[in-house]
Amino acid sequence: MGGPSKGTGIATREAYGEELAKLGEENKDIIVLDADLSTSTKTAVFGKKFPDRFFDMGIAEQNMIGVAAGISFTGKTVFASSFAMFASGRPWEQIRNAVCHNNANVKIVATHGGISVGEDGASHQALEDIAIMRAIPKMKVINPADGAATRKIIREVASDFGPTYVRLSRPKFPILYDDSYSFKIGRGNLLDDGSDCAIIAIGYEVNESLKAAEMLKAEGISVRVIDMASIKPLDSGLVLKAARECGCIVTAEEHSIIGGLGGAVAECVSAGYPVPVVRVGVKDVFGESGDFLSLLEKFGLTAPHIANAVRAAIKMKA
């Protein structure tokens, strides 16, 4: 796979750690919890600066989420972090009831999402987190595409009220954006315009989608590329516009093809403007150990696979 166009940046979790510490300086009502992974989730940066506002809750995610809700009831903004598997899966019912049903101002920032955790293998690779978070009323679900986007997104999420799940990744990501990137909850970002097919992607897959679009351009196929960092609320206006103007859609995510971004887009399109939707993602299987890039190849998440999906989607157009 080719190198990123603007060079290698930092991991989204690193950007999170740095931005959270900055926010901690500006807002004394930010409290941060972690479950013994702060050196990996990077909340340790905040913890070192503000030890009175940081609690390591130990390896006990269910209690961490309940505690986060309780703290938020006093008007505070609480960030709670762990790996995506243990931040979303282990305490799902606490997130559903203690956080979302209470409408608690809790931000669950999950790092090491998807197969990006790599060598740790299937047990640690959250491939269903977007689906199970998205299904909960009041929950917002955000997945940034690079470090610069993460900084803006964390800042926006901190100033917004209510339950939010932010999915971050382990490895360094290519640089996609500079400081001019702006993020609004519920808005996607049009990166490349085109009219034969639209690729809607999140996270690392935005890079692969741009590469796929470049490959297809050589074949005379005009592809639109959208970064849909805000999976919920989804930018349905942008999705339906893509459906109308391109006539078919490919989604790309480092997540199961069941219930994630692809599910959200398919739900939106089927209700608003039915066109073919081909979902690129992990095909209802568990992951396995390996380095991130090898895993992307193994699970069919690289640019050539996305390009194939685009060709297939175009063929499905009536």
Place this chain on the structure above:
Amino acid sequence: MTAYALVSDKQFIADKCLLHRRHVVKMVRLTNSGHIGGSFSATELLSTLYYSFLKHDPQNPKWDGRDYFIYSKGHISPLAYSILADCGYFPKAELATFRKLGTRLQGHPDRNKLPGIEASTGPLGEGFSMALGLALAQRVDRKPNHVWAITGDGEHQEGEVWEAIMAAGNFKTDNLTIILDYNKKQNTCEVNKVMCLEPIADKYRSFGWNVIEIDGHDIGQIMDAYRKALAFKGKPTVIVAHTVKGKGVSIFEQEASGFHGAPPNDAEFAKAMAELGPAKEPDFF
């Protein structure tokens, strides 16, 4: 802002307990659903807290100086609602809407619907963690507000409870008092037949807690325990309150689950109201 006027008259509280037990039976009867047994075991514990100890203001539920109370055993909502209505959080007539469509008096307490409810609870174990969160938040803000929560014995079978017990002991949250309504029965039958908790006091002690054991129906012992809990420094306190599920009505006490979650039929309702006897003030209907 003035807090709710607290009283220390034991007879006053005993009279209120009778009123609340009558209300609980009537509410559950009226809507044909709800939890009587656990409400009855906790009646003295909560009445003593609300009328004699808890700093709160029904006219200003979000008063900054208030203590927090969390119903971790959220299924005792009929008792919660009867007490909150009597304190003045909402009109008593609203008790007749319990568990009915459109009500603020949801099956389990909802903080976004009803004033006086600090946390939406019901799923067991979660209120315990939320109470701990509130206690930690008071520490961050260096505020003296106390956090109270009532928890069930069966609830202690939840792993989350033990995570919270470990964390509270670790953080030495002495501004947190947990009331364990140890009525010895759960949904199926006796707690010890389902999943034994003993030795529960020793378990709490070994997790770094101050433990007080009392008869949870003796108002004098309850008052004494609450005073000691508020004064104790350096550790969170658990009050292991030995209670009787369904306390005050023989058929409730004798039932295998302590009349956990079933509504009374005609005969049971009549017998319960007769055994409880008339209250000193009129019921809500």
